[in-house]
Amino acid sequence: MHPLAQRIVAFGAARVSGLSAPSALGLIPALTLLAMLGPVGAGVLGTVLPAFGYLPAAGLSTLSFDPIIALFDWPGLTAAVRLSATTGLVATSLSLGIVTLTLAGWHGTRPFRMLERLLSPLLSVPHAATAFGLAFLVAPSGWLSRLASPLTGWDRPPDLLIVQDRWGLTLTAGMVAKEVPFLLLMTLSALGQADAPRRMRVAQALGYGRITGWLKTVFPAVYAQIRLPVYVVLAYSMSVVDVAIILGPSTPPSLSVQIVQWMSDPDLSRRLTAAAAALLQGALVFAALALWRAMEFVVARLGCLWVERGNRGVADPVLRPLGLVLGLLSALAILAGLLGLAVWSFAGFWAFPDAMPQELSFRNWNRYLPGILTASGTTALIAILATGLALVLVLGCLESEYRSGRGLTQRGLWLIYLPLLVPQTAFLPGLQTLLLSLGADKALWAVVLVHLVFVLPYVFLSLGDPWRAWDRRNGTVAAVLGASFWGVMWRVRLPMLLRPIVTTAAVAFAVSVGQYLPTLLVGGGRVQTLTTEAVALASGGDRRAIGVYAVAQTLAVLLPFILALSLPAIIWRNRRGLHG
Amino acid sequence: MADALILQNVRITRNEALLVAINHSIAAGEVLTVMGPSGVGKSTLLSYVAGTLAPDFEASGMVCLGATDITALPPARRGIGILFQDDLLFPHLSVGSNLAFGLGSGGTRADRRRRIDDALCEIGLKGYANRDPATLSGGQKARVALMRMLLSQPRALLLDEAFSGLDASLRHHIRTLVFDWARRMALPVLMVTHDLEDAEAAGGPVERLATANLSV
Numbered sequence: 001m002h003p004l005a006q007r008i009v010a011f012g013a014a015r016v017s018g019l020s021a022p023s024a025l026g027l028i029p030a031l032t033l034l035a036m037l038g039p040v041g042a043g044v045l046g047t048v049l050p051a052f053g054y055l056p057a058a059g060l061s062t063l064s065f066d067p068i069i070a071l072f073d074w075p076g077l078t079a080a081v082r083l084s085a086t087t088g089l090v091a092t093s094l095s096l097g098i099v100t101l102t103l104a105g106w107h108g109t110r111p112f113r114m115l116e117r118l119l120s121p122l123l124s125v126p127h128a129a130t131a132f133g134l135a136f137l138v139a140p141s142g143w144l145s146r147l148a149s150p151l152t153g154w155d156r157p158p159d160l161l162i163v164q165d166r167w168g169l170t171l172t173a174g175m176v177a178k179e180v181p182f183l184l185l186m187t188l189s190a191l192g193q194a195d196a197p198r199r200m201r202v203a204q205a206l207g208y209g210r211i212t213g214w215l216k217t218v219f220p221a222v223y224a225q226i227r228l229p230v231y232v233v234l235a236y237s238m239s240v241v242d243v244a245i246i247l248g249p250s251t252p253p254s255l256s257v258q259i260v261q262w263m264s265d266p267d268l269s270r271r272l273t274a275a276a277a278a279l280l281q282g283a284l285v286f287a288a289l290a291l292w293r294a295m296e297f298v299v300a301r302l303g304c305l306w307v308e309r310g311n312r313g314v315a316d317p318v319l320r321p322l323g324l325v326l327g328l329l330s331a332l333a334i335l336a337g338l339l340g341l342a343v344w345s346f347a348g349f350w351a352f353p354d355a356m357p358q359e360l361s362f363r364n365w366n367r368y369l370p371g372i373l374t375a376s377g378t379t380a381l382i383a384i385l386a387t388g389l390a391l392v393l394v395l396g397c398l399e400s401e402y403r404s405g406r407g408l409t410q411r412g413l414w415l416i417y418l419p420l421l422v423p424q425t426a427f428l429p430g431l432q433t434l435l436l437s438l439g440a441d442k443a444l445w446a447v448v449l450v451h452l453v454f455v456l457p458y459v460f461l462s463l464g465d466p467w468r469a470w471d472r473r474n475g476t477v478a479a480v481l482g483a484s485f486w487g488v489m490w491r492v493r494l495p496m497l498l499r500p501i502v503t504t505a506a507v508a509f510a511v512s513v514g515q516y517l518p519t520l521l522v523g524g525g526r527v528q529t530l531t532t533e534a535v536a537l538a539s540g541g542d543r544r545a546i547g548v549y550a551v552a553q554t555l556a557v558l559l560p561f562i563l564a565l566s567l568p569a570i571i572w573r574n575r576r577g578l579h580g
Numbered sequence: 581m582a583d584a585l586i587l588q589n590v591r592i593t594r595n596e597a598l599l600v601a602i603n604h605s606i607a608a609g610e611v612l613t614v615m616g617p618s619g620v621g622k623s624t625l626l627s628y629v630a631g632t633l634a635p636d637f638e639a640s641g642m643v644c645l646g647a648t649d650i651t652a653l654p655p656a657r658r659g660i661g662i663l664f665q666d667d668l669l670f671p672h673l674s675v676g677s678n679l680a681f682g683l684g685s686g687g688t689r690a691d692r693r694r695r696i697d698d699a700l701c702e703i704g705l706k707g708y709a710n711r712d713p714a715t716l717s718g719g720q721k722a723r724v725a726l727m728r729m730l731l732s733q734p735r736a737l738l739l740d741e742a743f744s745g746l747d748a749s750l751r752h753h754i755r756t757l758v759f760d761w762a763r764r765m766a767l768p769v770l771m772v773t774h775d776l777e778d779a780e781a782a783g784g785p786v787e788r789l790a791t792a793n794l795s796v
Binding site: 484 | 713
């Protein structure tokens, strides 16, 4: 036989002899890509056209630069742009700095394990609840000033603008508190591949201090792995809406908040300005990412010079406690904030400067219960549908990756992160405009699909590693014992991977519950979830209502996690081999 | 009427590089030992015979059981049993359910349960049906893995470094057990190993895969 023909036949035989997979599996990666990037692409397109005056839904179809001129005429633009840039860059630098310092000084120690245990559950707490909690803590009439009143002698709240300060400092602090757990967990999972213990052993044997040794030997390898999550934090902090509504300044607000205000203006022509601003927001994030990338080169160059100088780390004794304090502070800020929310949700009369309310009761809960129940139902429905769809798509993708033997490439990883890197305010307004012209805005299914865009990346990231780490020989054993493709899947692989799957489901559920802007814009304000209801209360300032809704929102993400922890423990209580 | 396992001009290559070339007929009850240092593609040969070769390999040649060509059959329909270095008992199933996974379908519930109890008796693990496999000793796990494979009524047996994970005393015991069963059921056995002792214990012909990695 001709060598080529021989190879083709051989290749065919190899194909046939593999576990035959249902052919529909081959379509799933394409479908997933469409579900993830389709709305982003459509949204960007739906933003670009109105930004140049083209909005047929409002009877506008002449292209012009008027929306862009209107945007530049807005007096608040400079402040809004500056706020977006500083919040993003400062929050990202601080979060990364805290995480790095904590890990460098304490990774592998008992205090670190404690901190990790504190921070892991906080990862899922929705942004809005974190922000409200922080506001209740640091506001002039908040818990901190109440606790300080015996020392300061305050008998009424000091006249300070702390929350919603015009420099966005509280907003930045809120983002840092929220992003530290995220970056810490991403870094921890990257550390597994960085061979950190051996690098540290070498560094310490050569006389380097913990922190200096870690920064010089482990950090470069780890940073290469967490670069994309860092970019996500940067893009998200620059364009966040719910946290900015709660903690950011209001006159003028941040650019993203202003976009949302223009989008909800009854005057449809405001949408053109919003679209132009959305384009600007996209460009800003792109520019900031480029700047960050450039800074990476600078830091790398300086780092090399620093390494060559051979300092063993004189500052380590100071930096080490600082890292732990900062890490603890960000965890405690969230925890104390949540506690404050809980107390307010049960509070009766609570005068300043009392540290606790005069009475605690269920009155607030009774009052808001009907609203909470309705919103919880909608929240759960959307989250369950988005989680289910995401799990099916990602499991399909992973399985088809496994069959084809091709792993995830660097380009594939970028695609997974893309929906998290394009700022929400840059494409969601366009998506809403597009859905409006299709008559599909305010529809629940549209909200589910847009949640899917943000849920899918996290499901990929959470399930990918355990799925790939599964010993394939289990599949071979099951197959030669007579199990079909689906038999291997249902009887062996899924049960063995139950724990990562339910954990992933809880992560996906939490991501969906926390979505504010997608729900608000694509739902046209008609789809009311716990998150949209809670954020809507921000302007009213009714702390009891906010407390009730924020606690309900937090419970909505914590309950699935408790379920995810206990379910495998109960189901596999007699199976020691499944409790790593 | 036991059949031979026939490997007819089997050649496995990857990126044009030849990994394995073998042409051999293994009679019922006979053990063919394939030896070679690790990384020469011994396990790849077994994947090809079992039908689970990864798509990035290219393979040609025929695998037959007696007169039946099984080269193109899916793994579940080949009638090939395989034992790995690790026992690979499914950690989510009880010992009994692991055996039931191997036992061909059909029969009443009571009947199946009885057959599993009998099988457990055969390997000296009477009454272990409800045990968690993780609580078994290494030797017990190896015996369950062997019995699970035998219950699927294979027509040939593949051993992929099956005894390498066991300590010396256990190794001898399990090896004898596996070879005895294979002879008793008249199964052709294809064993890959890097250990000369395994080959000597098998007593059959030995193929050496030292010539691998030659370019085609």
